[in-house]
Amino acid sequence: MHGVDSAQLRRDYQQDGVIRIREFLSLSEVAAVRAELDRYIREDLASRPADAATREADGTTVRNLWRLEQHCSFFRELADRQEIFDLVAPLLNGVPVLGGVETFNKPARIGSGVPYHQDNAYFCRTPPDMLTIWIAIDQVTAANGPIFFVKGSHHGGVLPTKPSGVRGNSIGLTAPSEVPLADQFCGLLNPGDATIHHCNTIHHSAPNTTDASRLGLLLVYHGQHVQTDPQLKAAYDVAVSLMPPA
Numbered sequence: 374m375h376g377v378d379s380a381q382l383r384r385d386y387q388q389d390g391v392i393r394i395r396e397f398l399s400l401s402e403v404a405a406v407r408a409e410l411d412r413y414i415r416e417d418l419a420s421r422p423a424d425a426a427t428r429e430a431d432g433t434t435v436r437n438l439w440r441l442e443q444h445c446s447f448f449r450e451l452a453d454r455q456e457i458f459d460l461v462a463p464l465l466n467g468v469p470v471l472g473g474v475e476t477f478n479k480p481a482r483i484g485s486g487v488p489y490h491q492d493n494a495y496f497c498r499t500p501p502d503m504l505t506i507w508i509a510i511d512q513v514t515a516a517n518g519p520i521f522f523v524k525g526s527h528h529g530g531v532l533p534t535k536p537s538g539v540r541g542n543s544i545g546l547t548a549p550s551e552v553p554l555a556d557q558f559c560g561l562l563n564p565g566d567a568t569i570h571h572c573n574t575i576h577h578s579a580p581n582t583t584d585a586s587r588l589g590l591l592l593v594y595h596g597q598h599v600q601t602d603p604q605l606k607a608a609y610d611v612a613v614s615l616m617p618p619a
């Protein structure tokens with residue numbers, strides 16, 4: 374991460390609820406993340422709790438890894454970097470706290486889609502000072518299931534939700550956004566690039582039917598001052614009980 378104009382980033386983030394940062398990680402860091410994810414899945418995952426991962430419909434291929442900051446020191450250390458805390462502090466309006474490290478693997482041919490949702494339906498925080506840094510480990514193309522974000526939608530608060538029935542994304546919006554896909558922000562990324570989105574920004578992604586994997590590493594942070602919103606939490610608990618683990 375270099376040459377970032379943090380004042381401009383903050384303005385864009387406040388206006389759009391999503392920003393893109395080129396070369397957030399170097400290619401050698403991307404290679405190290407990929408190697409560690411492969412090692413963790415091969416050597417460690419079997420000994421971690423069942424809710425450490427969600428699988429695709431084939432029952433074996435990893436769709437998501439959850440709580441990597443608890444299960445793997447490599448990812449805890451990556452997410453605890455001071456330069457990342459410095460970057461996100463102004464976006465969170467306070468002192469950053471690491472909320473989690475996850476993956477959305479979107480494997481080739483079988484990677485499932487992600488329904489229209491707002492992350493705060495999962496995070497359940499008030500005020501909504503929480504965000505996700507989504508780092509491309511693979512190239513994200515128009516074909517392999519990029520994330521589409523509805524710019525400015527974070528200004529509208531948390532919209533009505535319903536259980537989605539999607540494993541790994543248990544709660545979605547009752548109605549998809551009316552903003553046409555062509556007007557949404559498409560997160561096309563080179564390996565190492567990242568997007569940062571606000572927890573109330575509406576987003577979604579299509580299944581991956583291509584031969585190219587679309588692996589993303591997610592770092593989630595919130596301000597130290599946020600509280601749990603009991604109403605949001607009650608709705609989330611219902612959805613997750615129907616489709617655990619997330």
Ligand SMILES: O=C(O)CCC(=O)C(=O)O
Nearest residue numbers: 477487492505507520578
């Ligand atoms: O990776 C994806 O396709 C979706 C990720 C997502 O929903 C998120 O970052 O909150």
